[in-house]
Every structure is written in C-alpha cells, then in structure tokens.
Amino acid sequence: MRFLLIEDNPKLAGVVVERLQLDGHAVDHAGTLSDATDLTAVADYDLILLDIMLPDGDGRDFLERQRQAEKRTPVIVITARSAVSDRVGLLDLGADDYIVKPFDFSELEARVRAVLRRQGGAADNTLTFAGTTLDSTKGELRFDGQVIALRNRELRLLEVFFAAPGHVFSKTHLIDRLFSLSDEASENAIEVYVGRLRKRLEGSGARIETVRGLGYRMVAR
Amino acid sequence: MCLADIPARLATAILCLAFSAATAMSFEIEERQLYDATPEQARLSVISTADLDVFDPIIRAFQASHPGVAVDYVVTGTTDLMQALYDEGATFDLAISSAMDLQTKLANDGFAQNHTPATPTDLPAWASWRNQLFAFTQEPAVLVVSDKFFAPGTAPQNRDELIAVLRANPERFQGRIGTYDVRQSGFGYLMATQDSRNSDAFWRLMEVMGRLDAKLYCCSGDMIRDVASGKLALAYNVLGSYAASHQKNTGGYQIIEMSDYVNVMSRTVLIPRTAQNIDDARAMLDFLLGLRSRKDLVEATGLPAVDPAALRANPSLRPIRFGPGLLVFLDNLKRQSFLRNWENSLLQN
C-alpha cells in the first residue's frame, strides 16, 4: 500500500518510514503541510498518516481542507495528545481514526486495515498465488468460487506468506509479525495458527509446508 | 295599698311601718310591700313610682324565675324618688320611675351604675342612655273624649282640630276640659314641656283651655273617671296605658292618639350608685327589658312594652329622647319661666 506520512520530526519520520517499508509498504514523507499538499496533488495515496503539530500549521486545518476538497483518502491522525476529549474532536473533523504516540505498529496496521475496510476497499489489496486470492481489505480467501472469511491473525499470517510465496519464514519472524511486541508469545502459538491456515487452504492450489529446522513456506500443490 | 284586704299581707304591712321608722328618711313612702322568699338568699330593694297593684305581677313573675330573692318594693312619687336618691342618699338596688327627665338627671349627675343588658340587641337605640338608664315601657299621652260629647268619628284628631272645636263651642265646653296641673304632676310637666317644644299649637291650646276654665288634675285616673262619667267632655295628655286599662272596666269614652304627633313616655329603670345587691338588680333590670316577650305580664299590668314595630307603624308616635335636653326643663329658671307662661295661659281668672 502507499502511505503519506506527514510528520515534522525527521527522526520519527525516518523510523516510521523504515518500519512500514519492512512490512512491504511504499511510504512518502512530508515534513510540512505545504509539502503534504504538493504531494497529495500529484500522487494518490491509500492512506495518510497525519501528525497534528507541524511547523507551518495545525494538522487539523489540513484535515479540514482535505474534507472540504472532498478528497476521500482515509486519514489516521498520529497525536501526542491522549485525552479522550482531544481525540473525539479529531474524529469530528473528519479523521477516520487516530493513534496515540508512541504506537504499536501492529495496532497501526490493524487500524489501517479497519479504516480501509470501512472505506469499502477502494484500493485493490489482493494478492494471488496458485489460483488462490487473498483479499486483505475484506479479510477473505477466495478460490474455486469459495469465499472463506479469515480471522485477523490468520489474515496477517497469510499476508506474510502471499507477499513472498516459496520464501521460508522462521518461526521467530512469524511471531514478530503476528504478535504485539508487548505480548508474550511462544513458538507453539505459531504452530497453532499454521495448523489453522492449512485447514483454510484445504482444496485450494496453495499449501504451507514445514521446512524442518528453518520454518514455513507457501508453495503450490 | 300597703294595707291590702288580703289577711296574709298584714304582717308585711307592719314590717313596712317598722322599716319606714328605721330609715328615717324624709321622702314620702306611699306603699311598701315585702315579697318573701323561702329560704331567703338575697333581698332586692326597689324604689318605684309604679303602683303596687300594677307592678305586683312583674315582681311575682321575677321571683318565680329567681327563687330565693326577696323583693322589698317601695312605692313613692317621682319627686320623692329623686329626693331619696339625689339628696338623701337612700339605699336601693333598683330605681323605677315614669319621670324620664329626673331619671336622666340622676344618671347625668352620677347617681347610676353602668349595666350591660343581657340581650342588648333587643333594645332600640333610643331606649337606653349611657348604659345606665333603660326604658322598658312605651306609653303615649293621649286625648280622652267622652262619648256623651262626641259621637263616634266626630272627635278631633289633631291639636288644630281640637283648638277649632273648642273655639267654636265655648259654652258647650266651659268647665268641661281637664288636663294635668303641671305644677303638681311630674308626668304632666314632662308632657307639657315636650308639647311646648314640639308644637306652636300648644300655647294656643293652653290659651283656649284657660279661657274655657279647664279643670286641673293631679292624676290620669281622676281625669279618666270624670270623662267616663261625662263630667268632663275631654281630658288632654292622659297616660294612654291607664286610659286603655280603665276603658275595659268602665267605657264611656274614646281614646285618641293625635295625628300631628303623640308624645310617648317611657318608664325607666336604673341601678342607683348606692345599690347593695347589684347582681339581683341586674337580673331584675334584664327581666324588665324582656317585658316585650312576656305577653301575660303586659296583659296583667297594662304596661305596654317597648315595641319598635309600633313606632314604625305609626310615625306620629314620638318617643321622648334621653339626653341632656331633658335637663333643660329641670333648670330652676327654666321651670319658673315655663310655669309662669303656663299659669298665664291657663289661669286667666
């Protein structure tokens, strides 16, 4: 997906961009509102991540301008304010959601997913492998005319495999992708989820195989 | 009347004499009667100008409703009553008199006590003064004409007609007119003075009467008797109540209430300053004020009770008002000059 990050702190912006790229997203960064306005004029983004406090103005003004211009690109506000009263005001201004600094990237991803889903899948977020399609936005797996609804962790795990079919992912890597860093998770948990995915993929052209001592990979049947 | 023909009263009569001697007052007691009560709890002494036979039923009725109260009833003249209370300081619990002017003077000069009637609303305003003096009868002064001189319907109805009749027939009425000798009779004096106040015709009438050689009387009774017998053609200013009660017995005369005005006299009662038995005096006073509700007593005594309805029905009835005005004719100089005028009019020979 393509993100626009509007954030004046270059260090934070740097790590956020790097972190999002790790998950395979394309990210443009704007340090000021005017840069952001320029960028939105020339490029289409799936989602805008907006900081409120910016050197050349308040992020809320940008938000208002976006909504007045009827640009429907979803906006998730990144705020340092955590009081409920502040957050409520943001939603009223047209933000689709907000996330409070410091944030967990898994949660950011979850909120992005929820926002996009609410938008009705404007962006094409499907991946296909061996006749099997994963619709991230809708959280569905489609093959042979079947539509299978996925739970959140199943979807996220499948996204990892669909992004790089044939690639072997270690259990550790999968745990990092699947569990919040503040949660304790064991390697057993991964086995449970992989077991579930295998059930989901039964009858499709893809399957997940165990590479002994290394991890798992998705291959065609 | 003290020596009545009823043997039982003999004892009281003797007692009367004893009392009279003991009190040693100079006022003249005409009659005296002690009404016993057994057992006697209290004694009420009454000085009155009303004859014993007139008042007897009232006293007995009072005793019936207040058992235990003995009543010592002393009858005297109006002037004697005044003298007894005003000059001699005699001790009585109740004073009843037909002389309104003298009673007024007693009250005015401080010889009466206050009394609040038990049923004050029954009493017309004119019938009491200073809460000391109360009227309990209402007696008009009337003209009495003999049947022998006046056929029914031919009698004069007002003073002008009377004067005209007398002037027209001097020979017929010569010596046959009767009226009070106001020098002797307190009632006659009161009526004459009120007449002189009320009407210019009074002095003319006196002149005419004087010319006709009017006979002068001390009392209503004598005049009525002489009119009834035909000795007199008419008698002027007779006490109506007497005339009415005598008429039942003798007849022979008509009673005429003059249409121009009729002086109405009241018997009045007061509680003297010297009263001892005040409680029973108040009870008796209230009893007298309730006379109107006792038709039997009115009948038995011939004393007409105070009756506002009768006054409303006949506007020519003029009750004599209490007040300082009544003192005027008691003034010595005034009395002298009035009597002088009266004598000049009536005693022309």
Added chain:
Amino acid sequence: MNGPGSIRKRLFIQLALVAAVLSLAFFLVVRGVAERAAERTQDDILSASATAIADSLRSEDGHVTLDLPYSALSMLGSINEDRVFYRVVSQGKTLTGYPDLPQPDVPPRLGAPGVETLTYRGDEIRAVSVTRPVGTGANATLVVVTVAQTRQGLAAISRQITATATGIGAGFFLLATALSLWAAGSALAPITRITGSVTRRGPTDLRPVQANAPDELVPLINALNSFMSRLRSSLSRTEDFITEAAHRVRTPLATVRAQAEITHRKLNKPEHKQAIREMIRAIDESSRSAGQMLDHAMVTFRADSLAQDALDLRAIMAETCDRLGPTADLKDIAIRREIGTEPVAFTGDGILLQAALQNILDNAIKYSPDDSDITARVAIYDNITLSFTDQGRGFGETDLSDLTTRYTRGANVGDIVGSGLGLTIADEVAKAHGGRLDISPNKNGAGACVSLIFPRA
C-alpha cells in the same frame, strides 16, 4: 449586621426598619390629628352650647335672668352620651346650674371662650366658659356661663381611632415589609441572573459575561470578565504547555519505540529480542500511565461541573466498540455486541462516559486471552447497565472494592502493562452521574463482568 452576610437580608431588614419607623410615625400622626379633631369637635360644641346659653341671658328689672334654650343642652347629647354640667354665675352668685361646677378664676375675655380640662364628680370633664355682659351701660353685669361635658365619648373615639390607626399602621407595616421583601429580591435579581448565567456555563466556557447588568454591577462584571480572560489565557497556556510537553515526550518515545521494533525485527538472538521487548513494554507502560493520568485529571475536572448533554448511551457504547475493535482484532478477540437497536436516552457528560467505557473495554482486552469473546451489553431494567464481560483471568482474590482505588491493580496482572487507574476513572465517572461501578465474576465461566450502572432518567 456586622461583617458580610446576606445582602438581601440586610436590605430587607433595613427597609423593614424604615417601614416600622414610618408606620409608627404614621400611627402617631394619624392618632394625634384625629384625636385633636375629636377634641376640637367637643370644644366647638361646648362653645356653641355656652354661647347659646349666653345669648339667652337677659336683664329683667335689673336682675339677670335666663331662659335656658333647649338646644343648648340637647346639642351636647347629639354626638355622644356624655354627662353634661352647666353653671351660670352672675357677679359671683350662681344663677342656675350646678353650683359646685368650677369656673375659671379669671373670667375669659369677651368673645374668647376659655377652655379647661378638670375633674368634677369623679370624672374628667372638658369645660368651656364664656363671659357675657348683660344689661346696658353702667348697669351691665358680667355673667360667666360654663358648660362642661365628661370625656368618655372622646375616650371611646380615641380608642376607636387608636385601634384604626393601629390597624392601618400594622397593615402599612406588613405591606411595606412585603414590598421590602419584593424590593430586596428584585434589586438582587440581576445578581441572581448573572450568577445563573455563569453557573449554567459548561466547564470550558470562559467567554466574557454579556449579561445586561445594572450600573452598580458593571465593575463587578468587568472584574469577573477580566479575571476570566486571565484565567482563560492561563488555562490555555497550561494546555499549550501540556500539549507541548506531551508532544515533546511522546514523539521521541514513538521514535524510540519504532526504532526498537525495527531493531527487534533485525535481531536474531532470542535474548537480544527479549531485551528489546522489555524496552518496548516499558515504553508502553509509561505511555499508557500518562494517558490514564491525563484522563483521570480530566475526569476530576469535568465531574466538578458536570455537562448536561442529551446523550444516547447505546451510540456511545457502539463507538467505544468501534474504536477498540482493531485492538481486539489483534488478539483475535471478538467483541460481541448485545446493545440493542433503540437509542438509550441519558443526560450527562459524553466525553466522561466515553473515557469510562474505553478504559473498561481497554482493560478487558488487555486481560483477555487470545481467541476469546468480550460481550458488550446494554441492559435496561430499573436502571441502565452498561457492561463488558470478558473471559479473562478475572480479578482473582483481590478485594473488588479496592480495585477502584487509584493505582491498585488486580493481584494477578504482573505481566500486563497497566497503571491501575482505568477502573478508578470508570468509578468516578459513574459516581459523577449518580451511578456506580460494579465488578462481578462472569456468571458463564471464567472472567469478569464490569458494569456501569446508572439510574434511569
């Protein structure tokens, strides 16, 4: 009346005192005037009577004589029933009347009646004497006529006047007192009005007071407005400071956390990864604590002057579920909504209620195991119950009443990030709305049920 107290009471008492003084003065004046008038009337009638008698004096053969006019005495009986005395004295000799009735030592001048108040025969009397020469020329003799009357009628009139004046005075006083009450109230009405308009304001409304105030209150209003503007700028400075501070602290924390995540991704050794996770958890904990403390401060502030908004509790419940849905999703926790479809009307502070519900649900998610359910429920019986039931570990042996005490956490939560303020916030919000927080074990198995219970409007 020293020192501060109620202005209304002070105003009322002062006005009532003035009314009392005026009533008393009114009473005295009315009584004085009326009694003098009554006295004057009696004097006039006595003079008329004496003059009438004097007019009737005449000389006859060198002797003074009198034909007492009827009206001279009867007129005295026309207004009351007082006792009447008179005396006519010619050259020291009583011609007629009451010989013991006192006469003035010095005969009054011609044409000027002498008036005296005396005691005679045990009563107070008013006596008027006139002097009149009778006869002609050198033979004229001076005759003194005295007419007197007791004063009981006057006393009765005086009593009546006193009663009437007392009645009017008392009535005037009561009326004036009632008017004082009203006047005190109406004079203070602008203060009440301004107080009302200031009191009705929301917790954040610091606009200047625009009330249409009487001149006397303008300085107070101006002072109040200037105070409010200073307060507003001070508050906004404080707010800016907090915002700036949060930004300054949270932004580096966010940077560190993101950096840590990247590092964590790149590391391979489990012990290194574990170290990074510890760091991230410390960051999360401090961030969450700061958030809850700010929430708690806000709750305390807003609960003092509670907003009275018309709310739909069901909508707030749904919003809360929406907001925390993605967080629950991360753990494959399903939030089952049993919140009905009908709006649930309630009057209160929406932001506070949202804070309370978010804290409860946030807790429930934190303490729920993966792949479990949280049931959000709106139930209306005698009161309104908003509850979240989880399938977590419950609160164990912890005294439930302690959980709402600040910074107290369950006995079995050592491994979970939290500050222990969440339930305190919820509890305070519930109490501010006249309700309560209820914590009970989940009836259908493990876990707990945390409810906000409000009385129905």
